[in-house]
Amino acid sequence: MGKTFAEKALARAAGVSEVTAGQVIDARPDVILSHDNTAAIARTFSSLGVDRVRHPERVAIVLDHAVPAPTTRHAQNHAEIRRFVAEQGITHFFDVGRGICHQVLSEEAIVLPGQLILGADSHTTHYGWMGAFGAGVGRSEVAALWATGELWLRVPESIRIVLEGSLPLGVTAKDFALRVIGDLGADGGIYLSIEFSGSGIEAMSVESRMVLPNMMAEMGAKNAYVPPDAVVFDWLAPRLARRTGRPVEECRAQIEAGALYPDPDAEYVAEYRYNAAELEPYVACPHTVDNVVPLSEVAGTRVQQAFLGTCTNGRLEDIALAAEVIRGRRVAPDTRLLVIPASNQVLQEAMERGHIQTLIEAGAIIGVPGCGPCMGNHMGIPAPGEVTISTANRNFRGRMGTREAEIYLANPAVVAASAIKGVIADPREL
């Protein structure tokens, strides 16, 4: 019987010739990720009685959740992390303003196709965009990983989601992800590895591909996978070359050699097929991510805040899309448009291309690259009774700071159109 991506990736991570779904293995991740939660993990690590992180070169830390520090408590947290990083000699450290962890580790080519990354962040599924195995774990588990370099994992069963054809104008990867979550439910991928494939996936840009595995965390998936191709290798190679100082061609060959693909006769517990032409823009309504309806059903709903950003949709492509919708128009009175680029590289490129100028002229607020208000920390918290339309991945009650607010999730063009109209709006009708 052929092997799925998950079976191949976890066999490699366990250092054995093969594993089968259901088996429990000791996996050694290539990268161990944490963010602002690093100080808490460091305290747990210290309680283990171990002095040194076993493989500091495998540890990646990005300060992104509350940056720059909004309170003294947050600043103390960051200071504690910087001390730990210095003590342990951790080189993959990115301080406030560099960007959101998943975007930064992708841009820096710290994770590569076929590798295993375990992170104390539920959206570590993100790295499936390049064909890496990314899974979220808890803080205690990261402390254990720092100490021992390995962690038990159950090899997941896999499902396959096929997208054929090209997406209609105005329909994005985010809409496809929302449609899948709406169809399969918030627990539709629980404990599972999700493999995407099909011509609709192959046609997607790197930035669009990133949306899919990121959002699959909302379906309970352990990891998600997009088969890496030349588009992915070409994107990563110069970045790896820049970080390592090695020739681009050599880096590209190394990246390509590490890529893993499922066997044609691999076994799946389910397969779902979508025709891209039949998709439309969707919105996830309060207060669950699987409460998904076509955009037309909620168009006209008053919004006070529109938020473009997060690890799901804060990239150049998303900002460009919003700028295109907004050019020459103004954000509606009594409505706020908040734009937070996913990284400083994204911000710089968006500036060079004039998108930031366009957005500011329209009345948008530009934030420091980071997670911002997505988890209710700071920089765009809604008031009780207010409605936010957001490109984020979660709309749970209380998520953005108050249980008395409503969060709708949509693609960047819909968020931009809604900011202009002051109500949930279809950008195709502007």
Added chain:
Amino acid sequence: MTIRGRVWKYGDNVNTDVIFPGKYTYTITDRREMARHALEDLDPSFAGNVQPGDVIVAGRNWGCGSSREQATICLKEAGVGAIVAESFARIFYRNALNNGLPAIICPEAAAALESGDAVEIDLEAGTIRRGDDTWHFPPLPETALRLIQAGGLIPYLRRELGTTRNT
């Protein structure tokens, strides 16, 4: 290992944001204080009234959402003895075992039990009892039992590594 307590019943897809609000993630670090905010945005009556050994009973996908371990710690610290659900979100499930909080998958009991019921759970035998009613669940894997008996992953690992606590 036996757990005795009263049932607190909740529904499907209870997420980590309503179990422990994200806004406290970097400002509340004391475990007792975490417990005072347990289930704050779902059931404001919970934190003040939960008794040691009480059992949370829920539907599908308990604990979906964030990887934040505070969602487990606040319940454990509030005295919750076990959680019985139709299914768990996977990171929450790992976090629960890693913090010594039994997470039991038993759809039949999850459907039948109601708030206020007095229950007794035997982890080794794999039984949940309410008066004359008994439900069976597959006994937890030995690894999970070891973690729970040790009080969680960290004390377990400390013992395995033969280290002494230095904080």
